[in-house]
Amino acid sequence: MFITWLISTLIVRYFIKSLMKKDQVKLPPGPMALPIIGHLHHLGPIPHQAFHVLARKYGPVMQVRLGSMLSIVVSSADMAREFLKTHERAFTSRPQLKAVKSLTYGSAGFIFAPYGPYLKYMKRICMMELLGGRQLELFQSIRQQEIKHLLEYLFKKSQEGKDVDMGSELAILTNNIICSMTMSTSCPGAKDKADECRSLLKEGAELVGTFNLADFISFCKNMDLQGLEKRFKKVHERLDDMMERILKEHEEKKSNGGEPQDMVDILLRISKxxxxxxxxxxxxxxxxxxxxxxxxxxxxxxxxxxxxxxxVNNPNIFAMARDEIFSVVGRQRVVEESDLPNLPYLQAIVKETLRLYPVGPLILRESTQDCKVGGYDIPKGAHIFVNVWAIGRDPNSWEDPLKFKPERFIVESGGSNVDVKGQNFHFLPFGSGRRMCPGTSLALLVVQTALASLIQCFDFRVHNSSQDMGGNKVDMEEGRGMTLPRAHPLICSPVAHFNPFV
Structure with missing residues (x-):
């Protein structure tokens, strides 16, 4: 009887509050919500896809209730412009989810810090001291060396006729580059730290991607029904221990007369x-x-x-990219970062990949004040999801949106010269405005150079295929996660085409 009374009370209270709110404000349309859980049952394993399905029925701006949390989902370029540019000041903060607070250092960091003097200061440091053009140039040899290591590893596997998990090897490449730039290869045990860092980040990403009742159901806020808090604490302690060891080693190196050469050194210098x-x-x-x-x-x-x-699924595009690389670079050396401005088709391939598979499929913001957007009232504290994945596949913005067609980004081929700087709101792979990703330049350098090297040096056979590229199609199903992972690993057998190291 008590349980029946409790549930009945919650249901009646929910509907009364909903009716009162409808009389007071004009919220965007949305599906019928269930008591307590709201629209959580609609989300499924991949939220950006679920939001896309709902938006087809309820429009480019809709409301969903994730438990007790009101969220606004934006699914068109025009409305993205309204939220991220016209009314940007109201949506410059990001919500503090429990996983973020517990696993990282919350607002002490850069990504989830509230918009204000600290964030502006750190962004300035980013662009001037850490990720600006001069600093990226100083780290160029690190990136080049790590790409060379990857190519040498793949040549070895090619000679052995063995398959390679390309996703895993590419993650090792990027992790080694970031670790070397951040804590330098001269630090004691740098390789072990890189491996430890990669393992901890993978575990942390899995926890962040786990649905946490405490974030969405109000009466679960102070409960740990899923046991996640203990796991958060354990991973954070290990991350903090690793960070502390890195800082101490850099301080000892500096006290022994070492010259600052990596990001940690620079940050320690600024702190003093x-x-x-x-x-x-x-x-x-x-x-x-x-x-x-x-x-x-x-x-x-x-x-x-x-x-x-x-x-691999489009061998004609692969061949065109390789022809471009050889025409610019020749057959005496591997492609370098300085070649990238002369490789427009390669750049278009990367842009087309980011359009279809944005690593941040949802831009998440939080409203810091009541405001009106597109004729709707957006209350303070609402979560805003800009569905970059859906906008990149919108037929109103893109012709043949599901087709992989790099030519759409090349002016000479009748396409448009759309950049990644966040001013074209139908293409937002790195966000837009004040909270745009400060690492865009670094990401493009790594992705374009490494991808060009792979195209130049190897053909790839699909796992378990006896035929050349194009014989079997790679499964393009998306997996679960915040950074749009593949559902199935890309297992290929690399076949040497051009070896610049011989």
């Missing part, structure tokens, strides 16, 4: 600057380094894996 605009704490440095690890490893590797899968 008495004349700095803001004081960086030890926690700020740890959080920032962890943000760099998390944002720079999986995302670039996933983009390259999707691009390579599409190239």
């Amino acid at each position: 600057d008495e004349g700095a605009e803001m004081k960086l704490t030890r926690e700020n440095i740890k959080a920032f380094v962890l943000d760099i690890f998390g944002a720079g490893t999986d995302t670039s590797a996933t983009t390259m894996e999707w691009a390579l899968a599409e190239l």
Whole structure:
């Protein structure tokens, strides 16, 4: 009887509150919500796909209730412009989910910090000291060396006739690049740290992608019904221990006369600057380094894996890309970063990959004030999901949106010269505005150069296929996760085509 009374009370209370709100504000349309869980039953394993299906019925701006949390889903380029540019000031913050607070350092970092003086300061440091053109140029040899290691490994596997999990190897490549740029290869045990970092980040990403009742059901807020809090704490302690060891080693290296050469050194120097605009704490440095690890490893590797899968499925595009590379680079050396401006078709392949498979399929923001957008009232505290995945496949913005067609980004072929800087709202692979990804330049350098090297040096046979490229099609099913992973690993047998190291 008590349970019946409790459930009845909650249902009546829910409907009364809903009716009162409808009289007060004009919210976007949306499906009928269930008591307590709202629209959670609609989400399924891949939220951006579920949102896309609902948007077909309820329009480019709709409301969904994820438990007790009101969320607004944006699914068109025009409405994305309204939220991310016209009314950007109201949507510059990101919600603090429990996984983020517990696993990382919450607002002490860069990615989830509230918009304000600290975020502006850290973004300036990013662009001037860490990820600007001058600093990226200093780290060029690191990127080139790690790509060479990958190619040498694949040549070895080619000689042995063995299959390779390309997604795994590309993740190792990007992780090694980020770790070397962040903590330098001269640090003691750098390789072991890279392996440890990759393992911890993978575990953390799985936890972040786990649905947490405490984030969405109000009366579960202070409960740990799924046992996630203990797992969050355990992973965070291991991450913090790793970060502390890295900082101490850099401080010892500096005290012994070592010259600053990586990102950690730069951040430690800024933290000791008495004349700095803001004081960086030890926690700020740890959080920032962890943000760099998390944002720079999986995302670039996933983009390259999707691009390579599409190239295997489209051998004519693969051949055109290779012809372009050989016409620019020749047959005496491997492609380099300095060649990229002369490889427009390669750049178009990367853009087309980011259109169909954006590593951030949903841009997540939180409204910091009540405002009206598109004729609808958006209350303070609402979560905003801009469905970049759906916008990239919108037939109103793209001709043949499901077809992999790099030519759409080449002016000479009748396409448009759309860039990735967040001003074309039908193409937002790195976000837009004040919270656009500061690592865009680095990501493009790594992805384009590594992908060009693979195209130049190898053919790829699909796992268990006795035929050349195009004999069997690669499965393009999407998997679960925040960075749009593949449902099935890309297992290929590399076949040497051109070896620049002989």
